[in-house]
Amino acid sequence: MKNTAYLFAALAVFAAGLFVSCEKDKEPESPVLFKDAVKVEGISLDQTTLTFTAKKQTALLTATVTPDNASDKRVLWKSSNESVVKVSNGVVEAVDFGKAVITATAYAGGFTTSCAVAVVKDEMDDKAVDLLGSKYKIYFSKVNFGAENPQDFGSFFAFGELDPKSDYSWDSYMVPLSGWCGDPAKDSLAMAQGTLAPYISLSDYDVVAAKWGDGWRMPIKEEIQLLFSLDWTWTSLEGVYGWEVKNADSGKSIFLPVAGYHDAEVYAHPGSKGRYWTGSTSTDPTCAWSLDFNSDGYTLDQHSRYLGFAIRPVQDHR
Numbered sequence: 001m002k003n004t005a006y007l008f009a010a011l012a013v014f015a016a017g018l019f020v021s022c023e024k025d026k027e028p029e030s031p032v033l034f035k036d037a038v039k040v041e042g043i044s045l046d047q048t049t050l051t052f053t054a055k056k057q058t059a060l061l062t063a064t065v066t067p068d069n070a071s072d073k074r075v076l077w078k079s080s081n082e083s084v085v086k087v088s089n090g091v092v093e094a095v096d097f098g099k100a101v102i103t104a105t106a107y108a109g110g111f112t113t114s115c116a117v118a119v120v121k122d123e124m125d126d127k128a129v130d131l132l133g134s135k136y137k138i139y140f141s142k143v144n145f146g147a148e149n150p151q152d153f154g155s156f157f158a159f160g161e162l163d164p165k166s167d168y169s170w171d172s173y174m175v176p177l178s179g180w181c182g183d184p185a186k187d188s189l190a191m192a193q194g195t196l197a198p199y200i201s202l203s204d205y206d207v208v209a210a211k212w213g214d215g216w217r218m219p220i221k222e223e224i225q226l227l228f229s230l231d232w233t234w235t236s237l238e239g240v241y242g243w244e245v246k247n248a249d250s251g252k253s254i255f256l257p258v259a260g261y262h263d264a265e266v267y268a269h270p271g272s273k274g275r276y277w278t279g280s281t282s283t284d285p286t287c288a289w290s291l292d293f294n295s296d297g298y299t300l301d302q303h304s305r306y307l308g309f310a311i312r313p314v315q316d317h318r
Helices: 002-022 184-193 207-211 221-227
Strands: 042-045 049-052 058-060 063-066 075-079 085-088 091-094 098-106 112-119 138-141 231-237 240-246 253-257 261-263 266-268 274-281 287-294 297-304 314-316
Touching: 042 098, 042 112, 075 085, 085 098, 091 112, 221 274, 221 287, 221 297, 231 253, 253 274
Parallel strands: 049 112
Antiparallel strands: 042 063, 058 091, 075 098, 085 091, 098 112, 138 314, 231 240, 240 253, 261 266, 274 287, 287 297
């Protein structure tokens, strides 16, 4: 009789498995376990975070129930917000933009684990332009830092400083950059030893990262160089001259106004020259790299860090 009872219990477990496979995500009744069943001791997921950048994207979550020889390894999947993501047998699908949590629960033992899911817009900010295409993982801002419109000049900063000012000179320069102390001999040694940082992007001296956040930062020199492969056209926007930089394949573009720059208390060449800081330091520790342009052309050059230049931010893809 005992053997017959065990047989019926085993058949009940098998039947319950068939029932669950037909009734997706139905709450199980307490599992029926035979006499020598191996209890579940835990559950884990192969990923604890997921990010989608478009609706209908999918990803597979794999749940591991321990121990390997547990008698009942069935898993119940749930989404905390099915209007954002839904899940079936570990396959997660983006439904709409937002956040949700996917929970995997072991039928036997009630052990639970979870994965945080975000569905974000690929173009994360209305200031962002995917100018370079998917090959490069950055967006360029439509406007200069501190500007409201593409033709506006924006704010001016000494390299590494976090606020505009009226006097841009060595006397007013306030940035004690790591490895830089104003002594050319010491700083040349720091550069040779590799202790002078090659850029300030995303550091405490990056005004864009400090005030915009959300992945925005100063561009490095190499990212500005990527723009030189695009189409540059000297033009005007709302009466302001500058360069339109356009990707011929996508048709997307940005406008770089000739904002001028500040040297000591002088506002020099507004409307005829543009100088935009990158976040890259120079081999000369008193200088840093900038994008320079006028109606004749554009280039990268090195200038003293105390000067007040405009900044065109970039944003990292998520």
